[in-house]
Amino acid sequence: MSNPDQTPAVAKTSLLKLDARTRKRNAAETRFKAYGMIAIGMGLLMLVILVFNIVSRGTGAFQQTFVTLEVELVAAKLDKKGNRNLDDIKKVSTFGYAPLLKDAFEAKVAVAGIDTGIKPKQMAAILSKSAAAQMRDFVIANPDMIGETVAFEFLASSRVDGYLKGRVSRDSIANDKKISPEQLDFVDQLVSEGSVTKRFNMSFITGSDASDARPESAGMGVSMIGSLIMMMVVLVLALPIGVAASIYLEEFAPKNWITDIIEVNISNLAAVPSIVFGILGLAVFINYMHLPNSAPLVGGLVLTLMTLPTIIISTRASLKSVPPSIRDAALGVGASKMQSVFHHVLPLAAPGILTGTIIGLAQALGETAPLLLIGMVGFIASNPPDSIAAGLMSPNSAMPAQIYEWAKRADPAFYERAWGGIIILLVFLVSMNTIAVILRRRFERRW
Amino acid sequence: MNTMRLTESAVDTDIKITAKDVQVYYGDNHAIKDVSVEIQDKTVTAFIGPSGCGKSTFLRCINRMNDTIDVCRVQGDIKIDGEDIYDKRVDPVQLRAKVGMVFQKPNPFPKSIYDNVAYGPRIHGLAKNKADLDDIVERALRRGAIWNEVKDRLDAPGTGLSGGQQQRLCIARAVATEPEVLLMDEPCSALDPIATAQVEELIDELRKSYSVVIVTHSMQQAARVSQRTAFFHLGNLVEYGETGQIFTNPVDPRTENYITGRIG
Numbered sequence: 001m002s003n004p005d006q007t008p009a010v011a012k013t014s015l016l017k018l019d020a021r022t023r024k025r026n027a028a029e030t031r032f033k034a035y036g037m038i039a040i041g042m043g044l045l046m047l048v049i050l051v052f053n054i055v056s057r058g059t060g061a062f063q064q065t066f067v068t069l070e071v072e073l074v075a076a077k078l079d080k081k082g083n084r085n086l087d088d089i090k091k092v093s094t095f096g097y098a099p100l101l102k103d104a105f106e107a108k109v110a111v112a113g114i115d116t117g118i119k120p121k122q123m124a125a126i127l128s129k130s131a132a133a134q135m136r137d138f139v140i141a142n143p144d145m146i147g148e149t150v151a152f153e154f155l156a157s158s159r160v161d162g163y164l165k166g167r168v169s170r171d172s173i174a175n176d177k178k179i180s181p182e183q184l185d186f187v188d189q190l191v192s193e194g195s196v197t198k199r200f201n202m203s204f205i206t207g208s209d210a211s212d213a214r215p216e217s218a219g220m221g222v223s224m225i226g227s228l229i230m231m232m233v234v235l236v237l238a239l240p241i242g243v244a245a246s247i248y249l250e251e252f253a254p255k256n257w258i259t260d261i262i263e264v265n266i267s268n269l270a271a272v273p274s275i276v277f278g279i280l281g282l283a284v285f286i287n288y289m290h291l292p293n294s295a296p297l298v299g300g301l302v303l304t305l306m307t308l309p310t311i312i313i314s315t316r317a318s319l320k321s322v323p324p325s326i327r328d329a330a331l332g333v334g335a336s337k338m339q340s341v342f343h344h345v346l347p348l349a350a351p352g353i354l355t356g357t358i359i360g361l362a363q364a365l366g367e368t369a370p371l372l373l374i375g376m377v378g379f380i381a382s383n384p385p386d387s388i389a390a391g392l393m394s395p396n397s398a399m400p401a402q403i404y405e406w407a408k409r410a411d412p413a414f415y416e417r418a419w420g421g422i423i424i425l426l427v428f429l430v431s432m433n434t435i436a437v438i439l440r441r442r443f444e445r446r447w
Numbered sequence: 448m449n450t451m452r453l454t455e456s457a458v459d460t461d462i463k464i465t466a467k468d469v470q471v472y473y474g475d476n477h478a479i480k481d482v483s484v485e486i487q488d489k490t491v492t493a494f495i496g497p498s499g500c501g502k503s504t505f506l507r508c509i510n511r512m513n514d515t516i517d518v519c520r521v522q523g524d525i526k527i528d529g530e531d532i533y534d535k536r537v538d539p540v541q542l543r544a545k546v547g548m549v550f551q552k553p554n555p556f557p558k559s560i561y562d563n564v565a566y567g568p569r570i571h572g573l574a575k576n577k578a579d580l581d582d583i584v585e586r587a588l589r590r591g592a593i594w595n596e597v598k599d600r601l602d603a604p605g606t607g608l609s610g611g612q613q614q615r616l617c618i619a620r621a622v623a624t625e626p627e628v629l630l631m632d633e634p635c636s637a638l639d640p641i642a643t644a645q646v647e648e649l650i651d652e653l654r655k656s657y658s659v660v661i662v663t664h665s666m667q668q669a670a671r672v673s674q675r676t677a678f679f680h681l682g683n684l685v686e687y688g689e690t691g692q693i694f695t696n697p698v699d700p701r702t703e704n705y706i707t708g709r710i711g
Binding site for chain 1: 510512515517540541543544545547548549550552554555556557566567570571617620621623624
């Protein structure tokens with residue numbers, strides 16, 4: 001019989017020698033750390049692969065091949081009556097300009113002494129289809145220049161551009177009707193002569209979408225404006241509504257089953273697939289309220305619905321994180337509930353609210369699915385809108401929708417532009433998130 | 448010293464706050480049971496008792512801070528100067544301007560020292576202009592016995608002060624709105640002995656102008672600063688009387704057990 005009060009005798013062990021249990025525990029810890037490092041390493045590797053892929057495929061879109069060509073603006077063709085009347089000049093369509101390009105190439109070949117077997121028409125085919133229109137725009141803007149010889153910088157056709165970027169080779173164009181090996185030889189000669197060059201292409205960032213016939217002139221600019229207008233709508237609507245709703249729910253609303261249901265629903269709404277909001281927008285804003293199709297206003301409204309739960313949840317979290325002692329202090333000196341919220345709680349919660357709003361906006365900026373349903377995905381080669389009102393109501397696309405549109409087109413030149421568009425979109429998202437981090441750091445207060 | 452206070456407090460017998468049959472419920476929990484008490488003007492009244500006995504809850508009834516807790520219900524009469532503060536016509540905001548409060552943990556606003564004190568007068572419109580407000584702030588800080596320490600850095604954040612200074616700043620903030628009653632909920636529990644001594648000195652000073660009600664866990668503190676003491680136990684007001692009498696000659700055995708350290 002042993003005495004229960006007596007502690008059992010423990011064998012004396014050395015601290016310098018690890019026992020089996022400790023070794024096992026240490027091994028488990030080491031293994032766990034290794035798993036963690038492997039997981040992080042995999043994540044980083046994926047990120048590197050992603051960034052490398054995007055950059056290597058997308059940077060091409062920011063460069064474009066240009067052909068410098070001196071064109072004589074023959075008066076006999078562009079202004080037959082010779083009176084420089086703008087209305088008469090406008091009657092000459094781009095077909096009237098096309099022969100000038102052929103003549104210009106013929107002259108160029110003669111001057112530079114390039115020996116080529118192809119016909120002038122084929123020479124002109126290395127230019128983009130937009131070349132004639134570019135010339136016509138220039139002439140209409142400067143009618144005085146008719147009769148002069150002007151040096152133009154034309155976009156090269158997407159095949160030529162692809163050839164210079166290495167996307168198109170003589171093998172790959174074996175069955176291509178748009179370009180022949182002889183034309184590529186001619187391009188080579190022009191490159192060595194210096195009139196075909198590759199340089200940074202601003203119009204990819206500022207321009208509008210273009211049809212299948214001329215991928216080389218397609219740009220993100222107009223869809224970027226569409227996205228920005230949508231974000232403005234989201235900010236103007238979602239921020240005040242979201243903040244007001246959260247303040248009411250967090251500070252004023254009684255805690256009963258009705259507010260419980262509202263709370264649960266808000267959390268659920270945050271998880272609703274965005275396409276559901278899209279079909280809601282289609283049903284309510286377009287079919288019922290008869291707002292225009294494809295308009296950024298409608299897109300903004302749909303994205304507002306989608307962003308609201310995110311903003312409400314983050315705003316409530318940041319209101320909750322303000323210590324109750326601050327509210328007590330304000331009430332204790334005789335502030336009303338509203339004064340205590342607006343003078344003390346809200347300023348302290350502001351950085352969190354801002355961060356949540358920016359994250360919500362970034363989410364909305366990258367959203368494509370709801371735009372499918374309200375018609376903001378599609379070929380919308382509109383010009384930049386003249387005013388904000390026009391921008392709200394006139395059909396437009398959005399950055400992710402534009403990228404989707406390009407990615408599904410057959411021509412590989414558009415594929416490159418889709419990757420380029422992704423770079424622009426990511427630049428926007430990363431800078432928004434950076435702003436969110438900076439704001440949080442900057443306005444964070446301790447108490 | 449206690450005997451001196453006994454004679455002193457015998458002089459002023461104005462009743463400032465009258466509570467009659469006060470019941471407080473937190474949901475189903477009956478937290479305060481049948482408390483009736485008369486609190487005198489220009490007196491420091493201490494509420495003592497073990498944790499959870501309801502002394503803080505009762506204190507928060509006096510300026511209706513319990514209104515902010517959804518599940519809390521208050522029954523019975525609490526009158527200040529003969530006016531029922533739970534009357535439907537009474538706006539709790541106006542009441543709280545009249546009944547200032549200092550909390551357990553120093554809770555200055557994360558703003559400048561000046562703005563901390565000026566906030567109350569600003570929202571109540573007590574100052575006509577900037578010079579007026581400057582005067583009010585200076586007076587309040589002097590009464591909070593912190594003016595000399597902060598007069599050169601009124602723009603510094605109030606949260607940057609030490610704990611004791613923060614608590615005195617909170618007292619200055621409370622007196623800046625010219626209240627008639629000052630409620631203090633364990634104002635020294637987060638402070639070291641030196642800061643405690645400063646705050647206690649301040650409380651004694653404030654007694655000249657206000658009716659001060661202080662909740663404290665420290666019986667020594669109650670004995671040091673108060674003229675009258677109320678002992679709460681399990682939601683009941685067990686005994687209420689002159690501080691000297693409570694500590695030297697308690698009537699109820701529970702009071703005696705508590706002050707001698709046998710319960711609580």
